[in-house]
Amino acid sequence: MKEYRYGFRDPEKYVIKLDKGLSRKTVEEISWLKMEPEWMRKFRLNAYEVFLKKKLPNWGPDLSDLNFDDIVYYIKPSEKKSTSWEEVPEYIKNTFERLGIPEAERKFLAGVSAQYESEMVYHKLKENWEKKGVIFVDTDTAVREYPDLVKEYIGTVVPPSDNKFSALNSAVWSGGSFIYVPEGVSVEIPLQAYFRINSQNMGQFERTLIIAEPGSYVHYIEGCTAPIYSTYSLHSAVVEIIVKRGARVRYTTVQNWSYNVYNLVTKRAVAYDDAVVEWIDGNLGSKVTMKYPSVYMYGKGAKAELLSIAYAGKGQHQDVGGKVIHLAPYTSSRIISKSISKDGGRNSYRGLVYVDPYATEANISVRCDALILDRYSRSDTYPTMRVKNSNVSVSHEASISKIDEEQIFYLESRGLDRDEANALIVRGFIEPISKELPLEYAIELNRLIRLQIKGDIG
Amino acid sequence: MREEIILDVKDLHVKVEQREILKGLNLRLERGKIYALMGPNGAGKSTLAYAIMGHPRFMASKGSIVFKGEDITELSPSERARRGIFLAFQYPIEIPGITLFNFLRMISNIRDNKNISPIEFSKLLKAKLKLLNLDEDFIRRYLNEGFSGGEKKKSEILQMAIINPELVILDEIDSGLDIDAIKVVSDMIKTIFNENMTILMITHYQRLLDYIKPDSILVIVDGRIVASGGYELIGVIEKEGYNSLEKKKEYERV
Numbered sequence: 204m205k206e207y208r209y210g211f212r213d214p215e216k217y218v219i220k221l222d223k224g225l226s227r228k229t230v231e232e233i234s235w236l237k238m239e240p241e242w243m244r245k246f247r248l249n250a251y252e253v254f255l256k257k258k259l260p261n262w263g264p265d266l267s268d269l270n271f272d273d274i275v276y277y278i279k280p281s282e283k284k285s286t287s288w289e290e291v292p293e294y295i296k297n298t299f300e301r302l303g304i305p306e307a308e309r310k311f312l313a314g315v316s317a318q319y320e321s322e323m324v325y326h327k328l329k330e331n332w333e334k335k336g337v338i339f340v341d342t343d344t345a346v347r348e349y350p351d352l353v354k355e356y357i358g359t360v361v362p363p364s365d366n367k368f369s370a371l372n373s374a375v376w377s378g379g380s381f382i383y384v385p386e387g388v389s390v391e392i393p394l395q396a397y398f399r400i401n402s403q404n405m406g407q408f409e410r411t412l413i414i415a416e417p418g419s420y421v422h423y424i425e426g427c428t429a430p431i432y433s434t435y436s437l438h439s440a441v442v443e444i445i446v447k448r449g450a451r452v453r454y455t456t457v458q459n460w461s462y463n464v465y466n467l468v469t470k471r472a473v474a475y476d477d478a479v480v481e482w483i484d485g486n487l488g489s490k491v492t493m494k495y496p497s498v499y500m501y502g503k504g505a506k507a508e509l510l511s512i513a514y515a516g517k518g519q520h521q522d523v524g525g526k527v528i529h530l531a532p533y534t535s536s537r538i539i540s541k542s543i544s545k546d547g548g549r550n551s552y553r554g555l556v557y558v559d560p561y562a563t564e565a566n567i568s569v570r571c572d573a574l575i576l577d578r579y580s581r582s583d584t585y586p587t588m589r590v591k592n593s594n595v596s597v598s599h600e601a602s603i604s605k606i607d608e609e610q611i612f613y614l615e616s617r618g619l620d621r622d623e624a625n626a627l628i629v630r631g632f633i634e635p636i637s638k639e640l641p642l643e644y645a646i647e648l649n650r651l652i653r654l655q656i657k658g659d660i661g
Numbered sequence: 662m663r664e665e666i667i668l669d670v671k672d673l674h675v676k677v678e679q680r681e682i683l684k685g686l687n688l689r690l691e692r693g694k695i696y697a698l699m700g701p702n703g704a705g706k707s708t709l710a711y712a713i714m715g716h717p718r719f720m721a722s723k724g725s726i727v728f729k730g731e732d733i734t735e736l737s738p739s740e741r742a743r744r745g746i747f748l749a750f751q752y753p754i755e756i757p758g759i760t761l762f763n764f765l766r767m768i769s770n771i772r773d774n775k776n777i778s779p780i781e782f783s784k785l786l787k788a789k790l791k792l793l794n795l796d797e798d799f800i801r802r803y804l805n806e807g808f809s810g811g812e813k814k815k816s817e818i819l820q821m822a823i824i825n826p827e828l829v830i831l832d833e834i835d836s837g838l839d840i841d842a843i844k845v846v847s848d849m850i851k852t853i854f855n856e857n858m859t860i861l862m863i864t865h866y867q868r869l870l871d872y873i874k875p876d877s878i879l880v881i882v883d884g885r886i887v888a889s890g891g892y893e894l895i896g897v898i899e900k901e902g903y904n905s906l907e908k909k910k911e912y913e914r915v
Contacts, residue, residue, distance in 0.1 A: 613750065615742065616741075616742055616747070617824070619767070628756060630758065631757050631758025633758070634758030634759070
């Protein structure tokens with residue numbers, strides 16, 4: 204137990220914190236600390252071997268400053284998991300208070316699950332869902348309590364060998380949400396989880412797995428914010444979603460990482476016959492984000508919807524987009540990507556549309572709109588289309604715009620100052636996507652963007 | 662009641678792309694009165710409107726604009742708006758993604774310097790819509806986006822009703838409207854007008870004056886106000902054209 208450091212220093216009050224760096228031993232230790240079954244230990248160790256062999260992507264943003272040896276791979280903030288708000292430690296509560304979480308809890312009266320550092324500390328699920336057989340737990344708990352389900356599905360949508368970061372996540376993952384919705388069950392109120400990094404050089408590797416049985420529905424929401432630190436943090440999550448016949452899953456993310464975070468996330472869903480997958484993604488903050496939510500449409504009539512907003516300010520590169528893989532007939536997909544670049548920020552849209560020869564009468568629409576707020580900022584699109592069936596409908600539209608001075612003058616003539624006018628135009632620009640968010644998230648997103656435009660955030 | 666000068670424009674010179682459009686314009690407007698500003702194309706009517714509102718491309722190269730006793734020549738458009746000046750645009754600008762409702766609430770909050778709840782504002786707005794005979798669906802649409810000419814003008818007047826400004830400049834509010842729409846918009850303006858408000862309405866056509874009776878008619882020719890007076894000026898303009906007024910002015914000056 205020499206490797207652990209017991210940190211009680213405020214604000215970093217940890218029960219267990221591993222030393223920096225990654226080795227086979229680190230991986231084993233994580234698994235040991237979690238008292239995991241042998242199959243999970245093996246899953247991790249295999250993934251670690253894959254991680255060593257995989258190279259960093261040779262495309263996209265610059266990751267050369269990322270040092271895997273300079274990251275802490277596991278922190279456990281408190282021994283006991285809490286199921287009620289009263290049991291949550293005070294210092295964590297204070298952090299949540301600043302993030303407005305209790306308010307969200309009051310408003311949603313739903314299963315609120317919050318992740319502080321690597322471990323779930325607060326977890327709650329409404330009883331009526333439990334009666335319906337809905338499972339909403341952190342993934343560590345799922346490994347212990349629902350091992351058969353986890354074993355059956357984990358790594359089937361995003362295998363460790365998919366890319367270097369999916370391998371890394373598979374080796375060192377901790378926390379994340381596990382959701383299982385039985386056949387025909389509709390979860391009316393969104394399930395929410397808050398993720399947060401609160402330690403320097405702290406990697407966060409949550410693993411989320413959602414299984415929607417035939418004809419079911421669930422909306423899962425994750426929101427992230429992190430404080431600012433001077434050295435780089437890494438966030439590398441894996442999200443796997445299995446949407447069976449006629450089921451629908453909506454996954455909403457609003458992220459506002461601090462400006463030193465590398466946010467490298469693999470999110471993928473598989474959709475069977477007539478299933479619907481909706482990814483709604485708001486990306487603010489971070490130093491570099493690489494994230495391309497994907498939908499593999501395996502079943503006839505499956506539908507995919509990918510809506511994303513990215514904001515890149517000074518020193519930030521948002522490399523985001525989406526992939527729609529049409530593998531069956533009558534499948535349809537819609538991608539809408541909106542990006543805002545300011546103060547030298549850079550946005551890249553990177554998308555893939557693949558239509559299999561078998562996917563006849565597929566329907567695809569892609570729309571990318573970029574708003575550039577000054578001449579120092581940049582926006583690019585890298586769309587890839589591989590359409591191997593001639594009986595399909597594909598549309599692709601892209602626009603790059605600047606804010607018109609006459610729009611500003613018009614708004615100023617109504618009493619808005621210049622910053623307010625800019626923020627309002629940006630708010631209107633993203634509205635087609637923000638209107639898909641739950642109201643309080645839309646308000647929060649608008650507030651964050653307004654602060655960014657005004658330069659109130661350091 | 663004592664007559665109060667609400668706007669005093671003195672020797673205003675405005676250049677647009679190196680060309681002088683306003684050439685030493687003088688203008689005084691009293692509180693609670695309606696003025697019609699008429700003049701030929703290119704005389705500087707819209708330039709004057711922009712200059713009073715503070716458009717960055719229409720800043721004064723010489724002279725001053727005094728509003729309620731304060732020199733506002735160097736103020737930004739929003740600072741002027743917050744002091745009570747409102748410009749109804751000839752071509753209102755479209756702002757996609759922002760509903761008219763949200764925009765009206767925003768400008769109402771700025772005007773009153775408070776944060777009124779959407780529910781409370783909704784009540785207030787409903788009353789205004791009823792007063793102005795406007796459809797409720799109207800406010801759910803995005804600001805001016807895809808509005809017809811008439812709808813855009815109604816949107817301007819609705820904004821004016823919410824802000825209740827002290828000085829209103831109507832820049833060709835009648836342009837692009839058919840006779841029925843002109844009547845509707847004029848009725849709205851008359852409903853909102855009050856003794857605390859001054860209106861400067863810019864128009865090409867006398868038709869508008871049939872609906873909104875101004876207290877005074879001002880004639881602008883070649884960047885200066887060359888005549889002001891009552892309805893008799895309309896007869897002169899109709900018979901002899903604007904240039905006759907300018908010549909008369911020159912004659913008077915000599």
